[in-house]
Amino acid sequence: MKFRTEISIQKPSFFLNHQHKILSIGSCFADTIAEKLKHNKFQLLKNPFGNLFHPLAITKIIKFGIDVQQKGYENAFIETNHTWLNYYFHSAIWDITKNNLQKKIEEKISILHQFIQKIDILMLTFGTAFIYEKNDNQQIVSNCHQQNPNIFTKKLLTIETIIDDFETIYQSLKIINPSIKIILTVSPVRHSKEDLANDHLSKSILRVATHILAEKYKDNIYYFPAFEILNDDLRDYRFYKEDLIHPTLQAENYVWQKFSSIFFDTSTQKIISDWNKIYHHLQHQPKNKNNPDYILLLEKTKKDLTTISQYIDVKNEIEFFL
Numbered sequence: 144m145k146f147r148t149e150i151s152i153q154k155p156s157f158f159l160n161h162q163h164k165i166l167s168i169g170s171c172f173a174d175t176i177a178e179k180l181k182h183n184k185f186q187l188l189k190n191p192f193g194n195l196f197h198p199l200a201i202t203k204i205i206k207f208g209i210d211v212q213q214k215g216y217e218n219a220f221i222e223t224n225h226t227w228l229n230y231y232f233h234s235a236i237w238d239i240t241k242n243n244l245q246k247k248i249e250e251k252i253s254i255l256h257q258f259i260q261k262i263d264i265l266m267l268t269f270g271t272a273f274i275y276e277k278n279d280n281q282q283i284v285s286n287c288h289q290q291n292p293n294i295f296t297k298k299l300l301t302i303e304t305i306i307d308d309f310e311t312i313y314q315s316l317k318i319i320n321p322s323i324k325i326i327l328t329v330s331p332v333r334h335s336k337e338d339l340a341n342d343h344l345s346k347s348i349l350r351v352a353t354h355i356l357a358e359k360y361k362d363n364i365y366y367f368p369a370f371e372i373l374n375d376d377l378r379d380y381r382f383y384k385e386d387l388i389h390p391t392l393q394a395e396n397y398v399w400q401k402f403s404s405i406f407f408d409t410s411t412q413k414i415i416s417d418w419n420k421i422y423h424h425l426q427h428q429p430k431n432k433n434n435p436d437y438i439l440l441l442e443k444t445k446k447d448l449t450t451i452s453q454y455i456d457v458k459n460e461i462e463f464f465l
Contacts, residue, residue: 198349
């Protein structure tokens with residue numbers, strides 16, 4: 144007798160390994176997978192401008208990274224509560240003066256531009272198909288920054304708009320990186336403030352758009368079913384935090400396990416396994432640091448770090464022994 148519907152996941156046409164440079168942009172779920180990759184020593188840049196939720200906000204950031212001369216964010220600054228923000232970026236990107244904020248944005252765009260020239264894998268997580276457009280200039284914002292809702296008009300993106308916008312940045316990326324691979328996901332986190340009916344409508348649009356893109360560019364774009372894993376396979380509130388919206392650590396680990404099983408080959412999985420054993424040893428805090436057993440453990444860990452440094456960057460960990 145079965146009590147759950149386990150998702151059968153199609154294998155992608157490409158693998159991830161520690162030589163790849165990965166850029167992850169999108170909703171808070173993008174952070175979840177990115178943090179797992181970061182912990183396991185992958186070369187990664189995640190959400191340099193904070194969490195972004197709708198597809199046009201995500202592709203806007205990529206456009207800034209591709210063309211640093213674009214400066215399309217200059218007409219989107221806002222001062223609120225003695226703090227400067229920008230409608231194109233998350234509220235985590237702020238400063239007390241407009242000039243300082245602009246410099247901060249320019250520095251981040253420069254870092255993104257340099258990284259985007261070398262990336263092998265682009266991970267994008269779409270959270271919602273709803274957007275907010277400023278009434279005075281029809282500017283589609285990435286974040287409303289808690290401004291008066293009357294200055295915005297809420298709209299629902301069409302599948303065609305999402306696809307057309309995505310294909311524009313996809314072609315630009317292919318010029319820079321002909322071999323780039325893209326992983327698309329739809330965030331399993333429900334946007335309950337939209338009400339659940341609207342959230343299902345929103346997610347369905349995202350899901351159709353990602354399906355069309357993955358089918359059209361199947362050699363280079365892959366859809367990872369994080370949404371389906373959480374909402375169908377783990378269809379139980381025990382896999383959600385107290386807000387009944389965000390997944391628990393157990394659920395995140397389960398999704399990561401599924402992700403690992405299809406994107407990592409045997410050698411990469413072994414490196415990850417070896418690294419996590421080393422990491423566990425590094426976290427060990429004995430009562431007596433002069434204990435001979437602990438000293439032996441340190442010596443073994445030091446040797447293990449030297450061995451694994453052929454495959455991953457563990458300079459910071461090696462410095463622990465210097």
